[in-house]
Amino acid sequence: MKDLIFDKNRVINFSDAVFSIAMTLLVLEVGIPSVKAISTYDTWELLQYRIPNFIGFIVSFLVTALYWVSHLRSMKFVTKVDSKLLWLNIFLLLFIVLMPFSTGLYVGGFDYVGPFVFYCFNLTGIGIFNFLLISYIIKKEKGHPELTPHAIKWYTYTALNALIIWILAGVLAFILPLVAKMIFILIFIIQFIINRNYRIKENK
Amino acid sequence: MKDLIFDKNRVINFSDAVFSIAMTLLVLEVGIPSVKAISTYDTWELLQYRIPNFIGFIVSFLVTALYWVSHLRSMKFVTKVDSKLLWLNIFLLLFIVLMPFSTGLYVGGFDYVGPFVFYCFNLTGIGIFNFLLISYIIKKEKGHPELTPHAIKWYTYTALNALIIWILAGVLAFILPLVAKMIFILIFIIQFIINRNYRIKENK
């Protein structure tokens, strides 16, 4: 049954559902203050105390959204969903589903190294399966008019960019924790360069 | 990759999923009484004590439903989903996802100013991205037969109406908390006027 073809629409709908649920569950990690806490402390104080939670919620929501957008971008080339693509996708979703846990651990231990390393590990897991998924799609669907050599490079570099930076962040956390937490900004700078390069070459 | 076009169906399905999950999670904020509480107190007492929770649940459910209906209304004009539309939509969903938290905070501190201000802030966030989304769609899809000058005005005024009233409610809460909490009724009155005006002009 190795050549079995699956219903692409269902695979996509299922993935969209998993992404959306994982992203919505993130809000549970912010943690609503108890009635007692609300009547004792100033709301402003309570919210200030939750700043790491809000940062964690927003960063994880947007990062997961980025991978959903990447999923949108790569799945549109797919003509047939075979077993390998199906299972690469399921493992990608496994790590997406883990995000609410990693985010909760990270915001609960904002000042510690361990929780951040686990957070990086989760994002590395997503990054690896995102990269494998994209590579497999590129390999299988070559010949697609939109998959020009420049476009293939763009897809590959974009997937590698996020993956490598999160691995780096996880390793750096042991030596330079503060730098490690800010290094993800590099993703956007490198992406800017990748995009510019792509446009220059495409327009030659 | 700026001119990338995304699969409209997936964007819509994903949005519907996020709306529906956020609306369903609202019920968790009502808070089921413990087995011990049920055996100690009268059910009627327990429910009475939860009146703010029920109000919060119903108001948030219906308000979120209203924005979903607005999403239904505006997305049907969209012919192509580009990056800007995609991200405006993702930020709209970010604030939708925050609703269970804001509702929980609001009902937990029903007699305080702070939680209500935060609730207004959340609705203002939804309102802003709802307005930006609609404005962008109107700009991009002008020429659509249903987007007559009167219809455009109706869409713009409707989006602005809710947005402005919730900002007003948030500001007023510091001075006249009780008035601030009731002012949202104005949304329906103003909407009634906007609708009547639209019909008069359309039928001229």
Added chain:
Amino acid sequence: MKDLIFDKNRVINFSDAVFSIAMTLLVLEVGIPSVKAISTYDTWELLQYRIPNFIGFIVSFLVTALYWVSHLRSMKFVTKVDSKLLWLNIFLLLFIVLMPFSTGLYVGGFDYVGPFVFYCFNLTGIGIFNFLLISYIIKKEKGHPELTPHAIKWYTYTALNALIIWILAGVLAFILPLVAKMIFILIFIIQFIINRNYRIKENK
């Protein structure tokens, strides 16, 4: 904007999502025993203690499934979703979303009258909007080849059957609590009669 027509597919997808999430959240009301409880008590004891929770979970899951099937049955006649249909549907979903709360209250106070009355109230709410939705669809879509006079009767009686029995159960609970809790079996007996009657008349 009263004659606005909405995207039927999105309304259906959204409803399916709400139904499925509410039905899945029901499992949270069973309540997983703590690690300490598992190491202290026999698993069999722990599960026995949770019998009301399992009954509540299964009954609520199947009852909600029944209304979803009813939704499947009635929405297929719909050709255009207008504002009234949209909002009847949203209010139906509001009561569907409340089910995990009512179920949790009911199983937490299995031996008390109050929680069961609230449970009946919730099912009555669902029943009312289910009935209104079906009546509205019948009125709007008359002329549909499958909506024969006999079929219309079948739809109306089926919707009324569940509605009336749950109202009855809620009222009876104050006088004969045990009978009230078993009376829902009548729904299946009456439905059997409705179905037989329908088939006899249809085959004449």
Added chain:
Amino acid sequence: MKDLIFDKNRVINFSDAVFSIAMTLLVLEVGIPSVKAISTYDTWELLQYRIPNFIGFIVSFLVTALYWVSHLRSMKFVTKVDSKLLWLNIFLLLFIVLMPFSTGLYVGGFDYVGPFVFYCFNLTGIGIFNFLLISYIIKKEKGHPELTPHAIKWYTYTALNALIIWILAGVLAFILPLVAKMIFILIFIIQFIINRNYRIKENK
């Protein structure tokens, strides 16, 4: 109304939603350590203590995914969804929804027999309805070009394989708990033989 035909698309979408929500809720059973625990213990210790939770999460996620893939495989043959198929599907989903509970019980009582037996019971429930669903589809859709005698055997044996092994695991748990917990590996070995046999016969 016995010959009523339901909208296949909605049934599939609804099932996908239930599968995806149940799989995402599994992550809640891992249990995020409290802020206090994070500041007292080493992250590595906290994660080590949660190894059963991670195993439970990953196994349940992948096992549920396997049944979703099976659902993908069998539903594609379905041309008409009748009442019986609809309700077989709903009961399958009932047991899918129970998975987060069983997983939570299992990981909370990793060293005990009872929780594992309940876990096997849940998987047996899924297995039974999965088998009934597939048998019913094979019976109803015979004549479908892809449903060759060899393919029918493959579908039947594959469904029986997982079902029987989980029943066996549940029974064995009382006598040889350690063997019972590892016996699920047999599923993959037997599946390998089923697949090889199928390919040999198909290529004759």
